Amino acid sequence: MEAEVKHPLMSERDLFEAIEGSMRTFIAGRPLPVSLIDAISYAIFSGGKRVRPLLSLRVCQAVAGKQGYERALPGAGAIELIHTFSLVHDDLPAMDDDDLRRGRPTLHKHTNEAMAILAGDAMTAMAFELISVQVEDSLIAQRLTHELAAATNAMIAGQVYDTMGGQDAMLEPIEQLRQTHRHKTGALLRASIRMGAIAGGASEDQLESLSIYADAIGLMFQAVDDLLDVTQTTDKMGKATGKDASQGKLTYPGLLGIDGTRGEIKKLLTQALEALSSFDSKADPLRDMANKLATREK
């Protein structure tokens, strides 16, 4: 009860629990081999913060009010399935070849490569299944499917750009960097926000404003990440720092310097907040999230 008073739009913890419960029920209910369900569950329930699903639910509340979040749950779970599949496949030996994620063995280390490939594939199909099964309004289901599918492919395109190159060579380096990030991390973040808005019945104007907010926080998230990569110690970040720069990848500090990157973050935060100017206090959690992303220290 106290939490309700402090957080008129529900606490983050309550929304988090709603997301976890919804995903757990859906995944456990699939008629699949136990080993496959176990592999998927290992990857999905591994201590993730559910940044994208929470954004989706908060956007839905900004549009449709406190209880509106329920309408965004299927899309939110679908987004997290896509996000998790991308982590599982990115960790594979043929890709980033990572043995650890969030302090635990990656899925292909925990099981085997074949299972990690198949579990990732199954999570992708399951994301679209979740929307088709749980969204009652068919037109909304179709729009959510379209948003998620296009974003998934944009994310994959970003992975191709990042690991194999191929960005538009006519662009300035800073625009090539933005192109990579808009795809690799931005597309799914943008989809989280747009899908929450669509599920909540947003107007075209609202959807447009929220998309601008999405693009700004997506790039901001990456600029902060790059900045922390060069300014923080490995200890604080929980991963090797300076890795991107040493691999010769394009980064914000590499292109704009540390002060220039701080200026870019400030500019993007202003863009994000201005995009929300026509929203009332129901969008306050979105304003808080932008502020937190701009000032995070790990």
Next chain:
Amino acid sequence: MEAEVKHPLMSERDLFEAIEGSMRTFIAGRPLPVSLIDAISYAIFSGGKRVRPLLSLRVCQAVAGKQGYERALPGAGAIELIHTFSLVHDDLPAMDDDDLRRGRPTLHKHTNEAMAILAGDAMTAMAFELISVQVEDSLIAQRLTHELAAATNAMIAGQVYDTMGGQDAMLEPIEQLRQTHRHKTGALLRASIRMGAIAGGASEDQLESLSIYADAIGLMFQAVDDLLDVTQTTDKMGKATGKDASQGKLTYPGLLGIDGTRGEIKKLLTQALEALSSFDSKADPLRDMANKLATREK
């Protein structure tokens, strides 16, 4: 014109061209890196016979008449994208480790493993995107998405059963074999047929009959495959024969003997044809397909 007279429901060649054109336009229109589009095109346009899309279009014609096939095109393309992604991922070193497919290097040999993983992932999302973009009726789009997503996961489950085991141990061996095939090859074949029916506006009774037809020809296809594997020379099959039996996999001839398998094929053909008894001559191509599958020699 002559073809029209000979084939009142359009020639297979015309339907084939319609499928190729539809997929080519859709894939080329995606805003993705050229290298990724090239990889996907290499895998998709490699001389496949389009068995599943053709089935889908023929079913749609059986329900909705000659021109009805157009309504089934988005689903048919989506099914072929899913089928192709599964081949690309199954060929990977961590899975079947195949260097050749249809006489050409497999995608990971033609490009590299990372690209083959990413291209497979992109084809999956693209399948759902295709349905969401091209199917006009939202309720039908939702039903097609559900069919395809559930079938994709059933297919992946079949791959798990086939390579890692885990079938229901309480079942008799012949039922374990059927369980594997119903998943691994049957689910997508069944989806092809059901999706063609749904796109064509089939009644529940029609959908039920066509699902029985689908299950019968799915198992029949596999029984014929197993039979050819032990009775044909490697030369005629274009691949190593006797491979499944030598790997200790469950097969129809292994469980029922050669004559028993021939009896099973006959029984399944009868089931398939009986399931079509309430359909008129528009279902003749489906009857022909069942007969051809039962008597094929490679």
